[in-house]
Amino acid sequence: MKILAIGDIFGETGRQIIKNYLPHLKEKHQIGLTVANVENSTHGKGISYKHYQELKSYGIDIMTSGNHIFHREETQQFIQEVSDLLRPLNSNPYHPGPGTILIEVKNKKIRITNLLGTAFMPIAAENPYFTLEKLLEKEDCDIHLIDFHAETTAEKNALALHFDGKISMTGPYGGVIGAKPTAIIQRAKQGLPAKMVPYEDKGQFNGILLEIDNTSNKVIKIERLRKIF
Template identity: 45%
Template sequence: MKVLMIGDIFARAGRIVVSKVLPQLIQEYQIDLVVANAENVTHGKSILRQHYDELKDIGVSIFTSGNHIFKNSEVSKYIDEVGDLLKPANMSLYTPGPGTTVVSVKNKTVRITNLMGRSFMDHVDNPYPIFEEIIANDNSDIHLVDFHAEASAEKLAFAWSFDGKITALVGTHTHVQTTDNRILPKGTAYITDLGMCGSFNSIIGAKPEEVITKEKTGLPARFTPSEDLSDLIFSGVVISINEDNNKAEKIERILIHLHNDEDYH
């Protein structure tokens, strides 16, 4: 089985590059399941139903998210209805939507769980007891986790804690792909951050001048998505899973640049 997990899709630039790259990647790698982080899809925060539908149409199976998922109120109106848009499972119980879900792929049950870290992030509950409860009540064949967090050590600690108990844990949120993709000692596939899909000539998706203003002066600044489409980036991983024992065999980084809005071949 081949699973493609895609890093944070950021605004219009991210939607463009995913629409160009994803269909061909699915064909090239014979992908069976596509999981994408969607917390930044619409203008950098949250995801409108229109954009959810567009991404579903081009091949995304399951959407994970993070701290920005409820920044657009429209999400609250449809997240329970669709069932395949996840919020972090350790968010407040008062927020709508599932934090974990199970799908059938090639006669296998595949669970996808979304969690969020606590270091330098908005307040969420401790992910450890919540995830331990999910695992205790889970009998799926394969379990994939998107851990949305700022601190690399927090992602690593969580992955090592559950090494061998889950198929894969991938980090999201920093928008910069790390090069530490590997299989941990007990068999869990891991990468600290998948990276981002969006404008490469940006600061994690936003216009550089606005971020620089805030960093340089300390004054408030409104960050808006970069509209530079001259160099688009697509980031993610392909995880190869042995269908006989349900173990991850390989985790391969995908990092693609599209220059001058060219088509991907």
């Protein structure tokens, strides 16, 4: 079985890339499950119900997120009404929506979990190590996919290494995380809030294609997919 994981879909540029490129990828590689991070898909921050429906129509099966998931008030409501949009499992326990789900694809039980890093995050989150360890104690699946949404590569690498053996972005090509650099620099230099404005330039698609062995349930091939439009 093949699983496609797509990096952070940013703004209109990211959505258009998914519309034009995802159907081709799914047909070419015979992908059985597509997972994507969508937390910046509406104007670079959050996701509206309209854009949730749009991305679903393009072939995304499960959507994950991060610290911007509730930037739009409407998301607090509709995340409770759908079964395929995740918020970070280790965020505030009073936040609506699931942080992990169990689905079945081609007779395989697949769990998808969304976690949030703690370094440089503007919102409080429980230690992701403890959250994941508690979840793994009652592992009930054949395959477990984890989207760890964090600001630093060091934090991501450390968590991956810690859970080794147990367990990027689609949008504007220029700028910083898909936005014009001015706002990002102001935040870093002055410590003041600044609105992120999508960088209008060429687009890029980033994701990974996982090939799973049907007997061992282990990944036997990982292919990085990157295309600049």
